Amino acid sequence: MALTLAWIQDPLGRGIRLRLDRPTELQSGANGAPAEFLRSHLTLALEWVLSTGISRRKLDNQPRNNNLKKNPEASSMSEADQSSAAHAAARAFGFHAEGEDGLDGDSGIATEYPDQLDYYSLLGLSQKPAPTETEIRSAYRNLTLMFHPDKQPPHLRESAEQHFKRIQTAYDTLMDPKKRVVYDMFGEEGVQREWGRGGAMGRGGDAEKQQVGVKAMSPQEFRHWFTRTMKRRERKALQDLVNSHGSITLGLNAETTIRVDEDDDMTIHIPERVVPVSYAAKVSFDSPLSLPSFRSNVKADTIADEQKTDPDSEQDDEVSESPIQVTFQAGIAGNIVHRTQEAKAEFADGTEEDIKIPLPPVVVANNVNLGVNLKPNMTELIGTKGIWKNRYWSTLRESTVLVEANVLPLPLLRTTVARAFQPIPGIKPFQVTTKTTLMRSLLESPPSLEVHVTKEIAERKLAFCAWSSGTWYYPDFLLDNFFFRGMTVADMYAFSGDLSSLQVGLISLPKQPTQTISMDDDDADVEEESAARRPKNRVDSSAESWQTFIQVSPGGGGLSLMYSRNLFSGTPADDLAKSEWTEEGYSPVMNIEGPRAVRVELSTTVSPDLSFTWNIKGTRRVGEYTRMGLGIGLTHQGILMTVGWTRLGQSLNLPLVLCSKDEATHDAAILAGIFTWASYLAIEFGYIRPRDRKLRREEVARRHNQLKKLIPKKRAESEQAIQMMTDQVRRRQLKEHDQDGLVIDRAEYGYWPPTDRKPRRGLEEARVADVLYPVANLVERGQLVIRSSTVKHQIIGFHDPAPLLKKQLKIWYTFQGRSHYVEVGDKDGVLLPQRGHMCPESEQFNSLYL
Template sequence: MSTQTSPDRSSPRGLSQESSEWSWQGIGDSSQSQSNQERAEGDTLSNDEEYDRLLDETALEERDYYAMLGLPRQPAPTPPQIRSAFHSLSLRLHPDKQPPHLQEIAKEQYVRLRTAYETLINPQKRVVYDVLGEEGVKAEWGPGGSMAKGGEAESTQVGVKAMTPAEFRRWFLRLMKRRERQALEELVSSKSHIRVNLDAVGFFHPDVIQKLRAVSGLMGDHSLAKAPPPLQATELELGHEFDVPLPSLGKLINTRLGLVSNGNNKDGTHVEPDWEEETGDDTQLTVSAGIEGNIIGFAAKPKHHHVEDEDDGEEGYSLTMPGVLARQFSLGFDIEHAFPEKPISSVKEPNPASSFLHGTMVGLRTELLPERRIQASLTRPITLIEGTQPFFCRIQTTFQKSLLTGPPSVEVTVTRAVGLGKTLFCSWSSGSSVWPPFVQQLFSRFMPNGEEGGATAVLSTVVPRMVVGISGALSPAVAEATQESTADGRVQKHPSSNRTWNVQLMGSVFGNQLSATYGQDFFASASTAPVRSAFTRSGEYSGEDSSSQHIEGSRGIRVEVEGRIGPSASFAWQIRGLRRIGNFTRIGMGVGLQGVDGVFVAFSWNRLGHSIDVPVLVCPLMLLSVKAVVLALSVPVGAYSLLEFGLIRPRSRRQRKTKLAKRRNELQKLVDGRREEAQQASRLMERDVMVKQAQEAERNGLVILKAEYGSKEAMAPRRPDPRRRQSRDEIADVTIAVAALVDEGQLSMPRRLQRSDIVGFYDPAPLQKKRLRVRYLFAGREHVVEVDDDESLTCPMRSHRTST
């Protein structure tokens, strides 16, 4: 090894020697930016898979404040550690420590560093940053935020500055949960349904209508003397319901039963409330109302009224009153409450009732119209063998008449998961019945006049029945849970096509009925991920998707097939296609055969619980033929195929290509900007790092010769793939940045440290896995080490020593 000479302290490049072991490459080589602009279309960002990863790379938009100070997130750094890290970096990046030509650059770097320090050293800002990130801190302390003037923080009984970090975190997460609930209620707090049945037989079969008019005229029936219109509405149904959360009532019930803490322990000490106690609103009231009925023949009818005059006596006149729209009105109220799933250890001694109610849901529904009815239900999971799937049992009783006329009807439903994505269910209903004769005689003295026939009326409306069935569903969430690893370590996923099916058999006194349904997505390149809450059951913030940058594949069409065989071999079927447009809206069209009516074509629209259904009768049952069925199926399928493959998909491909190109340019500009910032930071730290590295060299300590950070594939020693253009842009020179982390002859980079945000680092290959390669001298011998992004680095180590 060559003799070491004193470093040239006057050179801005720091350590420089004729030996290649001591040469540091210059910072800010212009050849990198030039080659960066010449990146070809066939590089690693060109395929669709990496495009999708590019769109999901939202972490590049924000900086990791912990990494900027050289600190890991876990274990959480203490305030003294944060101050020490900031003090060490500020000595190198402060504008007053730099020559005049670097002060403007140093000012920009120092402002970013101080912003990170002020955020992490402030307990409240640090909590918000850990939950929402950089943009969340700006929003909460900006106009309209919770910490700004007039925000939610001013309405607290205990000021947020007086709270401990744990108390502030609970308060802020509770606030975030409340905001999420309010946004959800604005979207889906109410539901409505509109169904209009149309009759188009006169449009498709006018000759049949003429024959019916002729036959009815010969028979003396003049009801068809006037030809019906080609399209007329026959039936209308309107329904609406909305939910009213009752969190205070739910907390009162749980507290009275000893299921949750009332704020004090058994020994009188204060108890911190549980997350579900603070944020859960498992009690809500549902109000529903609707009308339905036939609308043919309900024309306006004149009614005769009598008015008594003082002089002329009684007079009569006719007044045309509006016709009745529907024959049945409905109005009901439903309240549900879910008890906590697990007990709280700090509450008082629970009673047997409270132990039974854990994980139980109770409900009470009252119907005022069209007739008075009360339903009470209880649902509870029961685990027979520890570690197995529980049975979910639901018991519902219906009180439709007085208990003097007969017992209430009882319905018991048991469901259990069997296998992956399959559920077996069984339901039994007792129906309406009457008391035995001796009980009727006992209650007869208490019955008012006219009440004896009530039981018979009830018996005619509710009949005993038994339902047994099995259902299955393979959704993206289930497919994600069934991932398998191949021999080479790659993850193999099952197709997630949102496939559902259901088969059930029902038996009653009127006969048996077998029904089956099947639904699956077709022509979809990617399944839609289910929308989940941003909070876990334990109250932790799990983050939220960035839908603004997400580009999904073709949504395709969902096909649902339903068949039913009833008593006397009656058969009904329906084939329906659904397609999602926008984020929350679905439109659909279906064809089917319904009982004695005939073939109908149905159109549907659904958005966030609001739906409109319009079934149109096109062919009566007496004219049913194979030709009519084929036409009813082929016309909608042909129209949709022409629309989907001729208009929607070509336009979607153009939009996808445009947005991907725009996002790629944005990412490239972001990488260029981060590269420039890293080079500026390295120039600012170079002089101070040079001095410390010279001191390490004098005592044969740790001297960083070369450090590179970049794509694993680009840094691999094997021969490059000829199908992929390798570029030096995928490797960043971070020699000065790594040398700046050397403290007292040691280098330590924890595994949880976000390396791309360390001062002097940047991410040269955002869509790929990265690797850090460090070549250093220790005790006069050369060492080399390579670690991945998810591995920690500690230097010096004997295992890093080279053979030469």
């Protein structure tokens, strides 16, 4: 049995070759084991010792005196082979690397791992700033010369056809401005869907219904049209999910749950029965009201007028579904009366007993509501020409108008007009809202009036003032001299509760994520890179807000305070009401994984007699569209607990009275709140979150196993791609070397164990892929540019050797005869050459091309 150990320094920077010749005959070892067994184990052991015992730092500093012209065929054991040999040797000697077959990835990376092919990364281009047609053609021409199937040997022809097909598809998509718009929004699947049957650009899609041909549109016009089309599709999808809005409230009475005696001692009992005592139900649905004959002329006049005013502006030729949005609403509320009937029962022994027999409950309707809301689009209805162009009438055209009409319980007509005013140029505008309510004949009393004025006084701080007139009465001189007849005594008594009021307050809004658009592509890219590196803990996940106001009324008043924020930072508890479509394009709502936050709302009111009521409520998302809330507080009904569910505009509320108002105290309410909060924490942290963590780990483990099975296939594809690009890349690098330009000497991509801390078990070894030729192929005119948005493992010749692990790209290069070195993270960009990458004199190495 012959052992051959050779050191070969090849152009890729590796140099270990081990060969153990197979014996011609099987012989027994000293312990009776077959020689084949000893040979295999000795081979694995030596490979493991050599692959792990040589310091990578020494390999990094090895001089590179090879000349590609002299030894172009030099090769050695790959990094993946060394790693597999090391693991095989460890298993042969009884050592098991923990985590080898288990989960060694990161759940955060798993949620961001790309599932689709990135065309920009495939062609070696950047998405921001957008590549020009010349850059796309140049990248396409360069890659097709490398991977054309007719120019490859037979054993590489099948792989070349696959690469060539991908390159062709990427080129066709990015060269078509309209397809590129859709691809930037939705990716590869989006292009296939929108150009397929039923898509916006496919057969039977929106493009065929468009009066003005979509093919004649510029890229900007097409983006505008496509964005509006997607917004209409989104609205339709939302309407299909929520055809109506409704709520059901069922009041329950369990006064015997908490009892407070004369000494303020509190006892908790299990209630014998929970009795429904009240109910309320409301439903509303939207119905568009179209006026096609009137609206079309107004729309044409409006567009023509705006084009005359600003001929260069982009007009929104979207036709809204209706100029008037109609909302029908109905509701009913009342009490549930429980009746009993007294009876006398006679037993067999002749005794009699008075008993009460429960009768079916009676539902009493105290309030029945039926009405309709009209929200007209004033611009579409009245246009911008004629008298509406006058500055006085334009106030109505630029306002938001809402008309509400009720039939039950009393006839009512309410008109709301909202508009922003800026009396002094340069200051923040005032938002003024006026409401007029007509509940009686104008001969009896004038309509009531409400005025709300809101102004932003600081960032996310709003001051507001609201005044309501209540029920007005005509003065005596009008009643005596004009045709007004005034209100009767019965009317005055019926509407005595409608009093005037004044509110003054301050509102603090939560922080909202903002998107700034830079006119400079380079600045936009820098902002994108800095945002990607921004720590996650700087994101405002608390969404803290508060509101306080003082109310004064002839019937009383008080000071109210409301405060809310998210606890246990995680997925927000609020509904995902934000549209994914804006004027700038598509902004998908991220699917945030992790523990869900709890939205806590605290409200309290202090009356003039210093008595106060309070309520605290917590809301948590329990599903994609479902929220659940639990609250407790001290109200005028006593100690009240509320349980609620909300899903897609439908809600169910269950207020439960735990203690009567005669026995309720603040101490009892606080203890009830503490007990409720402790119970929730026990459920949340004892069951829900451990279960969610387990499910997330299992999902990441499944994802990791799927990606891990693809490593051999992806590695083989990358090796074949490297073989096809080697000759052309060598010629380009030799040209760079002759011009004293940028020469890539070595490049590696993958996972390296951390040096500042002890790595996790099973992650002590590096998992690296050699990417010398793929990186050198990206050198263009003496520069190497890889944007942060580029998915590095999807660059041709790359593959992911360590899925779901934090990877780096290390590059050794020579520029103007000096050695340079740089390493960047997987999400960072690369720009070479740079003076800061230059190695000290003691670490200079010879270039591959010397």
